[in-house]
Amino acid sequence: MHICLFDIDGTILLTGGAGMQAFRRTFAEEFGVDPISGDVSFSGRSDRAIAADLFAAHGIDPSLENWERFYGGYIARVDEELPRHEGTVLPGVEALLGELALRDDVLIGLLTGNVRETARRKLVHHDLWYRFTFGGYGDQHVDRNLIAADALAAAVEQAAAVGVQREALGTVLVLGDTLNDIRCARSIGAKVVAVSTGQSSAEVLRQGKPDLLLETLEPTEQILQLLS
Ligand SMILES: [Mg+2]
Incomplete structure (x- = not known):
């Protein structure tokens, strides 16, 4: 096998950019961070790692509560953004x-x-x-x-x-x-x-x-x- x-x-x-846009909107709308740091790499990395780096870059407490807030917000916005972009x-x-x-x-x-x-x-x-x-x-x-x-x-x-x-x-x-x-x-x-x-x-x-x-x-x- x-x-x-x-x-x-x-x-x-x-x-078509839906994932990135959902990430950006979640940070803007849930954490008031806009724009997100351009120094954090997205390529081939886990969502958890990217979120953790963005928390660090913007002085957000890397608590479980903030991760869950990010997670819920991100999923909802991925749903919204997928049909808006041409994937x-x-x-x-x-x-x-x-x-x-x-x-x-x-x-x-x-x-x-x-x-x-x-x-x-x-x-x-x-x-x-x-x-x-x-x-x-x-x-x-x-x-x-x-x-x-x-x-x-x-x-x-x-x-x-x-x-x-x-x-x-x-x-x-x-x-x-x-x-x-x-x-x-x-x-x-x-x-x-x-x-x-x-x-x-x-x-x-x-x-x-x-x-x-x-x-x-x-x-x-x-x-x-x-x-x-
Ligand atoms: Mg890949």
């Missing part, structure tokens, strides 16, 4: 997911910095949520390596549910668009497909030495060859 773990933003889809599913994604779904030796999950509820909303918006039965999400962790560990643990649990023990698992493959995706994949011993449809150029991604570097996820065969 092989495991494929997909990043969302820049790998499966682009929200797109990236080339090759639907065909690849279709191919993977045909196989009975592959589990398809998510490995994303999104909190679970925004991951679900973004994918439901493009009718892709049903493809994923488990995942690791950005609710709890600042460190993407820990999200990867969560995703792998969820995959192991799913495999066990269909009678496949951990020792019998095959390739773990992570598909992502940033160096952080490559790093977290290595932390769980996974192979990596890096795709330059997000914010990182092929030149940048090459530095992370992915197993396969692609301009889009259209070369399905090349990707499937890694599952052996």
Whole structure:
């Protein structure tokens, strides 16, 4: 049994700025911070990590209460912003997911910095949520390596549910668009497909030495060859 773990933003889809706008509005409308600091990186990071950095940058107490206030406000605004922006599913994604779904030796999950509820909303918006039965999400962790560990643990649990023990698992493959995706994949011993449809150029991604570097996820065969 092989495991494929997909990043969302820049790998499966682009929200057309809806996610960023929801982040901005939440800080403006819930915390009175406008504009948010441009020094905080969003690329390949967990929502929890981005929020924590923005709390620090703007002198907001990083309490559980403030995280929950952010979380609730952010989810509501993602709902509002998704239909207002022109999001797109990236080339090759639907065909690849279709191919993977045909196989009975592959589990398809998510490995994303999104909190679970925004991951679900973004994918439901493009009718892709049903493809994923488990995942690791950005609710709890600042460190993407820990999200990867969560995703792998969820995959192991799913495999066990269909009678496949951990020792019998095959390739773990992570598909992502940033160096952080490559790093977290290595932390769980996974192979990596890096795709330059997000914010990182092929030149940048090459530095992370992915197993396969692609301009889009259209070369399905090349990707499937890694599952052996
Ligand atoms: Mg991404």
